[in-house]
Amino acid sequence: MSIDWQAFRLTIVLAVVVSIILTVIGLPLASWIAFSRRRWKFLVEALVALPIVLPPTVLGFYVLVALGSRSPLGRWWQSLTGHTLAFTFTGLVIGSILYSLPFAVQPFAASFSSVDPKLLAASATLGASPLRTFFRVVVPLSVPGLVTGVALAFAHTMGEFGVVLMIGGNIPGVTRTVSIDIYDQVQASNYAAANATALLLLIFCFAVLTLVYGLNRRTSLAGRPGQRPWMIGPVK
Amino acid sequence: MDDRSSQIAISMPTPAETKLASQILNARIRKTFPAPEHGFSLDVEFSVAPGFTILFGPSGSGKTTLLDCVAGLATPNAGRIAVGERVLFDAGSRLDVPVAKRGVAYVLQDLALFPHLTVEQNTEYGLADLPRLERRQRAAAMLQEFRIDHVRQQRPAEISGGERQRVALARALVTNPCVLLLDEPLAALDAFTKSKILDDLRRWNQAHGIPILYVTHTREEVIALGERVLVMEEGRIIAQGTPHEVLSAPLQETVAQLAGFENVFDASVESVHEDRGTMLCRIMTSCPPAGREDRSVLLETPLIRAESGSGLRVGIRAGDILLAVATPVGLSARNILAGRLSSLERRDMIISARVDCGVEVEVHLTLAARDALDLAEGRQVWLVIKTHSCHLMRR
Numbered sequence: 001m002s003i004d005w006q007a008f009r010l011t012i013v014l015a016v017v018v019s020i021i022l023t024v025i026g027l028p029l030a031s032w033i034a035f036s037r038r039r040w041k042f043l044v045e046a047l048v049a050l051p052i053v054l055p056p057t058v059l060g061f062y063v064l065v066a067l068g069s070r071s072p073l074g075r076w077w078q079s080l081t082g083h084t085l086a087f088t089f090t091g092l093v094i095g096s097i098l099y100s101l102p103f104a105v106q107p108f109a110a111s112f113s114s115v116d117p118k119l120l121a122a123s124a125t126l127g128a129s130p131l132r133t134f135f136r137v138v139v140p141l142s143v144p145g146l147v148t149g150v151a152l153a154f155a156h157t158m159g160e161f162g163v164v165l166m167i168g169g170n171i172p173g174v175t176r177t178v179s180i181d182i183y184d185q186v187q188a189s190n191y192a193a194a195n196a197t198a199l200l201l202l203i204f205c206f207a208v209l210t211l212v213y214g215l216n217r218r219t220s221l222a223g224r225p226g227q228r229p230w231m232i233g234p235v236k
Numbered sequence: 237m238d239d240r241s242s243q244i245a246i247s248m249p250t251p252a253e254t255k256l257a258s259q260i261l262n263a264r265i266r267k268t269f270p271a272p273e274h275g276f277s278l279d280v281e282f283s284v285a286p287g288f289t290i291l292f293g294p295s296g297s298g299k300t301t302l303l304d305c306v307a308g309l310a311t312p313n314a315g316r317i318a319v320g321e322r323v324l325f326d327a328g329s330r331l332d333v334p335v336a337k338r339g340v341a342y343v344l345q346d347l348a349l350f351p352h353l354t355v356e357q358n359t360e361y362g363l364a365d366l367p368r369l370e371r372r373q374r375a376a377a378m379l380q381e382f383r384i385d386h387v388r389q390q391r392p393a394e395i396s397g398g399e400r401q402r403v404a405l406a407r408a409l410v411t412n413p414c415v416l417l418l419d420e421p422l423a424a425l426d427a428f429t430k431s432k433i434l435d436d437l438r439r440w441n442q443a444h445g446i447p448i449l450y451v452t453h454t455r456e457e458v459i460a461l462g463e464r465v466l467v468m469e470e471g472r473i474i475a476q477g478t479p480h481e482v483l484s485a486p487l488q489e490t491v492a493q494l495a496g497f498e499n500v501f502d503a504s505v506e507s508v509h510e511d512r513g514t515m516l517c518r519i520m521t522s523c524p525p526a527g528r529e530d531r532s533v534l535l536e537t538p539l540i541r542a543e544s545g546s547g548l549r550v551g552i553r554a555g556d557i558l559l560a561v562a563t564p565v566g567l568s569a570r571n572i573l574a575g576r577l578s579s580l581e582r583r584d585m586i587i588s589a590r591v592d593c594g595v596e597v598e599v600h601l602t603l604a605a606r607d608a609l610d611l612a613e614g615r616q617v618w619l620v621i622k623t624h625s626c627h628l629m630r631r
Contacts, residue, residue, distance in 0.1 A: 116348065118344050118346060118348040119348050119350060121307075121309050121335075121342075121344065121348065122342070122344060122348035122349075122350075123350075123361070124308075124309070124334075124335040124336050125307055125308075125309070125335055125336075125338075125340065125341065125342040125408075126336075126361050126362035126407065126408070126411060127336045127337070127339075127362050127364070127365075127411060128336060128361070128362075128364065129336060132364065136350075136361070137350060140352045141351070141352055
């Protein structure tokens with residue numbers, strides 16, 4: 001029974017990097033979606049949600065084209081680094097960010113918009129800038145949603161297959177992730193190895209999600225009992 | 237070091253300085269909500285001097301919108317808002333100072349305390365620009381002034397409604413605002429808690445003297461506060477003046493309240509004494525018993541907005557009436573009625589005495605009082621009724 005530890009490590013590194021970058025991109029994007037009153041907001045929302053319904057191969061194909069040496073982005077990158085983005089770890093990260101974007105942004109945006117707007121108004125009347133309001137009021141009150149978003153993005157990246165295959169191919173140590181490895185083993189009728197790796201991935205993902213949801217439950221129980229305790233008196 | 241002390245001097249004005257700085261709020265606001273069916277427009281012009289001013293009106297009359305415009309949370313279509321010389325909004329010159337820079341304190345209707353922050357952190361929230369130490373000191377002083385020092389480590393969910401109210405005030409006032417807006421902040425509190433909080437707010441404002449605009453939709457609160465009132469209806473200010481001047485109808489006590497009164501009389505307003513804050517009401521004696529002269533009864537009651545000669549109803553609780561067996565002298569109570577005890581009846585632990593003084597009045601006494609006064613039917617007695625024990629109702 002042999003487990004491809006290199007693929008396993010690569011997958012975890014990929015998931016961690018993607019989760020971190022998605023948090024950085026996701027916070028401003030989600031807050032724009034939650035608080036903007038632009039008329040064309042729905043277009044951005046639809047665009048962000050696209051990876052949920054799109055087959056990974058379609059997404060992967062277009063990312064591959066965009067990263068390839070014939071696209072402006074690909075040429076720019078090539079002039080900068082001397083090689084193309086396709087079939088590299090960096091290319092894999094870019095594809096995975098697009099692929100997992102809705103899984104981070106949607107929980108973020110949902111929890112941002114559930115923060116009582118009166119708290120935002122109160123913060124403003126106390127002299128706080130929108131940025132300060134965001135980090136002192138909105139983010140602390142959205143912790144469960146943030147944790148959920150990061151966990152989903154992490155788990156989703158851990159398990160991705162189609163996008164990786166399209167963009168990254170199967171280069172050991174560079175783009176060969178666990179799911180590709182399992183596919184390979186099955187193709188080679190090496191069921192025992194496939195089973196070992198698959199089982200490990202299953203247990204790992206389950207453990208991560210259990211931990212996250214367990215923590216989330218504790219914080220939401222401690223911080224916010226069912227009703228909204230800062231409200232008294234009649235609500236108009 | 238020098239630098240810091242000068243900074244403190246600027247950011248923490250002494251009471252004398254703020255008194256100079258405190259100015260009249262002048263506003264002219266026009267705002268329309270172009271909804272096809274429920275179109276609403278606010279069109280007001282008013283000024284608020286240092287001290288309390290009440291904004292009174294039914295729900296939906298535009299009170300909150302008006303406050304939102306002053307605070308900068310809503311943008312008027314036209315008008316001008318200024319505190320003294322400082323212009324906060326001017327549609328003409330397209331000036332619109334952002335909310336965070338207005339220095340207008342706003343206590344929202346449901347307080348909007350930050351649930352994840354302690355009382356102390358809530359209070360310090362508006363002082364972000366100050367050095368840490370000074371922030372601490374000013375918040376601590378404010379918590380002490382509003383008597384919530386003991387809960388400073390608690391979160392809003394863990395303290396009482398009255399304490400939350402105090403936190404909301406302390407949080408808003410610690411920033412040394414130029415105006416304070418209160419949107420029905422005390423609606424959910426009992427009268428005792430409410431009056432204690434108002435006392436502290438008044439004491440604070442004696443030192444600071446800023447205009448305070450206090451929104452309410454209850455008549456009782458307007459009368460209890462007894463300050464200048466702006467009356468709003470459907471987006472317009474329709475009257476302003478003292479509560480007595482602007483509250484046009486008699487006190488409306490409901491049927492439910494009326495049920496608690498043992499004595500309810502039909503009466504008519506005999507004369508109105510605005511200078512004394514009272515009026516005289518003549519109680520109608522339904523039908524004077526044959527062979528007896530009509531001894532009609534005059535009662536001094538609290539002043540309400542009523543025409544001389546108009547009819548109303550006076551309710552007096554049997555337990556609020558004092559009974560004396562000799563002519564009472566030297567009392568603050570304004571109504572002393574001579575009469576004769578027509579019946580004494582024991583009801584469990586109280587004595588219900590009926591006294592005929594032109595009208596029949598029921599009085600409740602303790603057993604001890606009956607024995608001490610040696611009461612018996614037919615005895616001459618005097619009833620003592622305070623002006624404020626006479627509750628007026630619409631007939």
